[in-house]
Amino acid sequence: MVMSTLHLQQIAITIGGRHLIHDLSAKIAPGDCLTVMGPSGCGKSSLLAFVSGTLDPAFAAKGSVALDDRVLDAEPPERRRLGILFQDDLLFPHLTVGGNLAFALPASVQGRAARRRRIEAALCDAGLEDFADRDPATLSGGQRARVALLRTLLAEPEALLLDEPFAKLDMALREEFRRLVFAHARMRGLPTILVTHDEADARAAGGSVLKLATI
Amino acid sequence: MTARALAHTLLRLSPGLTLVVFLAPIxxxxVGTILPAFGFLPALGGDSLSLDPWRRLFETPGFAAALTLTLTTGWSATLVSMLVAIGMAAALHHRPVARRLGAWIAPALAMPHSALAIGMAFLILPSGWLARALSPWLTGWSRPPDFSTVGHESGWPIVLALALKEVPYLMLMTLGALNQIPAAAQLRAARALGYGPSQAWLAVVLPQVLAQIRLPAMAVLAFSLSVVDVAMILGPGNPPTLAVLVVRWLGDPDPRLLFPAAAAATLLLALVIASLAAWRAVEAVAQATLGRWATRGARQPAIGHAADIAAGAGITLLALTAASMLSLALWSVATRWRWSDAWPEGFTSATWMRQADSLAGPAATTLALGLAATLIALALVLACLEREAQGREGKPSRSLALLYLPLLVPQVAFLFGLQILLVRFGIDGSFGAVLWTHLVFAIPYLFLSLADPWRSYDDRYSRSALSLGASRWRVFWRIKLPILLPPVLIAAAVAFAVSAGLYLPTLLAGAGRIATLTTEAVTLSSGADRRVIGTWAMLQAAFPLAAYGAAVAWPALFRRLRRW
Amino acid sequence: MIDRRHLLALSAAAPLLGLNRAARAQSASPWTEILARARGQTVYWNAWAGDEQTNDFITWVGGQTKARHGVAIQHVRLKDTAEAVTKVIAEKAAGRLAGGGVDLIWINGPNFLAMKAQGLLHGPVLPVLPNAGLVDTTNKRSNVVDFTTPVDGMAVPWRLAQLVFVYESARLRPADVPRSAEALLVWARRNPGRLTHPNVANFMGSTFLKQALIDLSPDPDLFQRPATDAGFDTATAPLWNWYDQLRPLLWRQGRQFPENAAAQRQLLNDGEIDITLSFSPTEAAVAAQAGLLPESVRSFTFAKGSIGNTSFVAIPFNAAHKEGALVVADFLLEPATQARAQDIRHLGSINVLDAGKLSPEQSRLFEVLPGHPALPAPAELGAIQLEPHASWMTRIATEWSRRTAR
Structure with a gap:
């Protein structure tokens, strides 16, 4: 497995002349997690958008993102190999659970049967045996969150961006899902950025914490 | 009963009333079309059932070619329009230009079909504007080349003209459907999984959109299979499409031709029903294919190029629309415009001056019909939607789907029988009869463009207003309507444009006595002075364009005033 | 008792009755009655609207009848005259025997035959009109026999048509003009793609074939009698032989045809073809002046002459405004109206009146009309050939569509 380090270099984001993020640099080693905290509107989501390459053109941004030596700045989002978990699970409603996972699974896994096996194995690991043919709409919130995580990981990302993925889950589920996400990230050696405003998230992530304030 | 109670009763009855008033005549x-198709029309001596009309229809020279032409043009126009609209959405959704797309396509939407067809005819003729602009310096043609464009046996100009109109329409419907799903977030997720923007749109958004635009797509298919004015202006004459054949026979001095005409209209109805069923099959196959494609996991950047090509085609269509409009405008102010001159010899307002008197009457009729149809349709549709919102917790009412029937049934198939009915009641040729056939079409289009915004209204605004002590009426007038004003105005403009562009319903219900800009422009298009046609078609297009302009400008102006 | 309204009507009618002393003497009472009843009526004149000059003329007529007789005209613009016939048939089928929506129709040929044969016309109307006596019934035979159907006064003539070919003299030298059907074929061989004719479903299109039929036939009188199955094949054999050779040489290889003569005129103006045809000998001049054709257009007819026919107006049996329609019909026969109609600045259609029956003042109305280089002299036009029996046209049209349909 390739393990990379995620480099953020001198990132600055402004909107309409207002500085959201000023000269942010960080190095996130494989399996490590950088937690970015702050109130709404502080720019933490804009930071994730910048890293993933989907920042709205209304923002002005400087700085550089790299995975080891691979500079991502000119790459479109789909070529950056950054897995993202959003606040919503965003499972595609027209595809089955298995279909959602197959969408993420690289085409290098060839043959219908082989693809099916990979997906069932992944579901099995996550305690979701026999869920492949289910409609996502029939799943519970916790199950959907796990499928979203599986989908992100099956695409074989080199880093993980977490955009408050635990915020909408209830307490008990949140605890359990947090453990699952960070366990996977560490096991696969994925450098991770977590954006949240929940201190408990930061504690669970275990890495360094960056607090942004509204300026 | 107080006025308010009466209003409530009317509101409660409105869906049923609307359905009965507008479905019963269809x-x-x-029935009035199908019976003569089997020989039954006592007024003309047909008092027993027979298959004779069908025999006559099948024996008509060129019948097979007419049938083929109808199916190929109708289906090609629909498929081309769908592919281009989908390609444009897939290629442009992530680009800044997507935000201005709505403004670009609005004028194309407003153009009446017939005005566009007339303008396009002049553009693409072998002696048309395109050939003039490029001859002889580029083409080497000292005389117009002897090949066919307008009237070509394959009917491709019909397909092109329909695509000019239907691509913007399907685009608008697609944009509307996008508001119903979290498309932006899903696209971000798909791109994070390694898919390019166009492929992400096609694999993730399109399958969800397809079902939502099924009805508009079917309306496009039914319309394209049975369109009369465009096929008359741009299609071949020998044989023409089935719909044109019906209208031609209806206009023949020999009344016995009414029987094969009824049979042809019935056949067209059957073709449309079969085609709509086939469309479901096409859609199902497309869904299955898209599903298999998505789960193969192949990231294909080349999809982006394919979508770009489709978008290029779409933009070319928009440019053609603009050029068609411009050609009409130029002719209306030209002195003379001889072959191979890229521009008219000179410009004059003489044609407009000379036509002013003739234009005034039909223009006033167009305006009166359009305004009356729009206002009545708006009142009925708002009442239906409000009734739906207040009952059963805002679930979309299934029976209201029947309102779309006029869009799925070929116009000739029921207008034919309806005309006989109108004459029997002695109301043919009256303003009321024409207004009523206009409503049959204005209501569904208005409903189609207003239903989604109305249903996605956040009812918490109303509930919080009610909790502040405002009455239901006050909440409707002061809260809900103002919030929904932009879509209401756009929907009204759509209804007005539909009314202003109707040819066949106006012709048949108006019995030739109610002249609108559209009926006159189509009549003139059969060979009158191009400068005169230019004035009629220009004015014909100007009304709906103005309606759209007003619908867009009004809320914007309002917002600007409030900001200060 | 004569009230004020009648007096007004009388004084208004006086110039109209004018110099036709006999008419004034004998019909003072029925005609004034008609004038009185007509006042205030709006006549729905159903007329083909593909020609702007005619549309303008109808508008002008409406202004005149309104001012003189209080009769307004609503021009119901038709794409095809048959629309009005269908309308009357539909009304009859629905049992509307009075108060019908069509008051006056510009009509002739099969439409007239259909309406006359099915009893859909009011009349005889011609004898009622004060100006009826001025109509030429001897030299302009088409005024009394319309496509071999006796008119019997059921329709009122208002304009005369004679087939002429209009050509672009800048591309076709006057000396090379083909003055017979055979010569036309020879010319087309040398100039493929530069000739066409309107769709034969259209009247002008079938007239082109009828003209060729008459020109190619050794015995044109044959066509005054109805066509029979056996007779048709023999009599039209020369026509189809000629046409089979001509068709591939036509514009668009004879696979596509302009819908009507106006569309074909547009083709001439666009430079797509060199010859068009018209039923109005003055059309070339009128169209050139109006900027619809180049100034260099000229007209010709076949050496043996060409087909002529008369346009009529007729009143449906159930017309709601019969009196108004009669007033309009009579106004159309006025020498001043006819002279204006013949004026190439207005309509440019040949008058239907008998020059011998006009007074010197009335004759002068025609003498002072302006000329034009594209205007043929009466002598250049040649003899008027009678329209064949309608059955020939129907059969020719059917046969043509059988031969050309895909």
Whole structure:
């Protein structure tokens, strides 16, 4: 497995002349997690958008993102190999659970049967045996969150961006899902950025914490 | 009963009332078409059932070619329009230009079909504007080349003209459907999984959109299979499409031709029903294919190029629309415009001056019909939607889907029988009869463009207003309507444009006595002075364009005033 | 008792009755009655609207009848005259025997035959009109026999048509003009793609074939009698032989045809073809002046002459405004109206009146009309050939569509 380090270099984001993020640099080693905290509107989501390459053109941004030596700045989002978990699970409603996972699974896994096996194995690991043919709409919130995580990981990302993925889950589920996400990230050696405003998230992530304030 | 109670009663009855008033005549019209198709029309001596009309229809020279032409043009126009609209959405959704797309396509939407067809005819003729602009310096043609464009046996100009109109329409419907799903977030997720923007749109958004635009797509298919004015202006004459054949026979001095005409109209109805069923099959196959494609996991950047090509085609269509409009405008102010001159010899307002008197009457009729149809349709549709919102917790009412029937039934198939009915009641040729056929079409289009915004209204605004002590009426007038004003105005403009562009319903219900800009422009297009056609078609297009302009400008102006 | 309204009507009618002393003497009472009843009526004149000059003329007529007799005209613009016939048939089928929506129709040929044969016309109307006596019934035979159907006064003539070919003299030298059907074929061989004719479903299109039929036939009188199955094949054999050779040489290889003569005129103006045809000998001049054709257009007819026919107006049996329609019909026969109609600045259609029956003042109305280089002299036009029996046209049209349909 390739393990990379995620480099953020001198990132600055402004909107309409207002500085959201000023000269942010960080190095996130494989399996490590950088937690970015702050109130709404502080720019933490804009930071994730910048890293993933989907920042709205209304923002002005400087700085550089790299995975080891691979500079991502000119790459479109789909070529950056950054897995993202959003606040919503965003499972595609027209595809089955298995279909959602197959969408993420690289085409290098060839043959219908082989693809099916990979997906069932992944579901099995996550305690979701026999869920492949289910409609996502029939799943519970916790199950959907796990499928979203599986989908992100099956695409074989080199880093993980977490955009408050635990915020909408209830307490008990949140605890359990947090453990699952960070366990996977560490096991696969994925450098991770977590954006949240929940201190408990930061504690669970275990890495360094960056607090942004509204300026 | 107080006025308010009466209003509540009316509101409660409105869906049923709307359906009965506008569906009964369609059904009666269909019966009035199908019976003569089997030989039954006592007024003309047909008092027993027979298959004779069908025999006559099948024996008509060129019948097979007419049938083929109808199916190929109708289906090609629909498929081309769908592919281009989908390609444009897939290629442009992530680009800044997507935000201005709505403004670009609005004028194309407003153009009446017939005005566009007339303008396009002049553009693409072998002696048309395109050939003039490029001859002889580029083409080497000292005389117009002897090949066919307008009237070509394959009917491709019909397909092109329909695509000019239907691509913007399907684009608008697609944009509307996008508001119903979290498309932006899903696209971000798909891109994070390694898919390019166009492929992400096609694999993730399109399958969800397809079902939502099924009805508009079917309306496009039914319309394209049965369109009369465009096929008359741009299609071949020998044989023409089935719909044109019906209208031609209806206009023949020999009344016995009414029987094969009824048979042809019935056949067209059957073709449309079969085609709509086939469309479901096409859609199902497309869904299955898209599903298999998505789960193969192949990231294909080349999809982006394919979508770009489709978008290029779409933008070319928009440019053609603009050029068609411009050609009409130029002719209306030209002195003379001889072959191979890229521009008219000179410009004059003489044609407009000379036509002013003739234009005034039909222009006033167009305006009166359009405004009356729009206002009545708006009142009925708002009442239906409000009734739906207040009952059963805002669930979309299934029976209201029947309102779309006029869009899925070929116009000739029921207008034919309806005309006989109107004459029997002695109301043919009256303003009321024409207004009523206009409503049959204005209501569904208005409903189609207003239903989604109305249903996605956040009812918490109303509930919080109610909790502040405002009455239901006050909440409707002061809260809900103002919030929904932009879509209401756009929907009204759509209804007005539909009314202003109607040819066949106006012709048949108006019995030739109610002249609108559209009926006159189509009549003139059969060979009158191009400068004169230019004035009529320009004015014909100007009304709906103004309606759209007003619908867009009004809320914007309002917002600007409030900001200060 | 004569009230004020009648007096007004009388004084208004006086110039109209004018110099036709006999008419004034004998019909003072029925005609004034008609004038009185007509006042205030709006006549729905159903007329083909594909020609702007005619549309303008109808508008002008409406202004005149309104001012003189209080009769307004609503021009119901038709794409095809048959629309009005269908309308009357539909009304009859629905049992509307009075108060019908069509008051006056510009009509002739099969439409007239259909309406006359099915009893859909009011009349005889011609004898009622004060100006009826001025109509030429001897030299302009088409005024009394319309496509071999006796008119019997059921329709009122208002304009005369004679087939002429209009050509672009800048591309076709006057000396090379083909003055017979055979010569036309020879010319087309040398100039493929530069000739066409309107769709034969259209009247002008079938007239082109009828003209060729008459020109190619050794015995044109044959066509005054109805066509029979056996007779048709023999009599039209030369026509189809000629046409089979001509068709591939036509514009668009004879696979596509302009819908009507106006569309074909547009083709001439666009430079797509060199010859068009018209039923109005003055059309070339009128169209050139109006900027619809180049100034260099000229007209010709076949050496043996060409087909002529008369346009009529007729009143449906159930017309709601019969009196108004009669007033309009009579106004159309006025020498001043006819002279204006013949004026190439207005309509440019040949008058239907008998020059011998006009007073010197009335004759002068025609003498002072302006000329034009594209205007043929009466002598250049040649003899008027009678329209064949309608059955020939129907059969020719059917046969043509059988031969050309895909």
């Amino acid at each position: 059904v009666a019209g269909l």
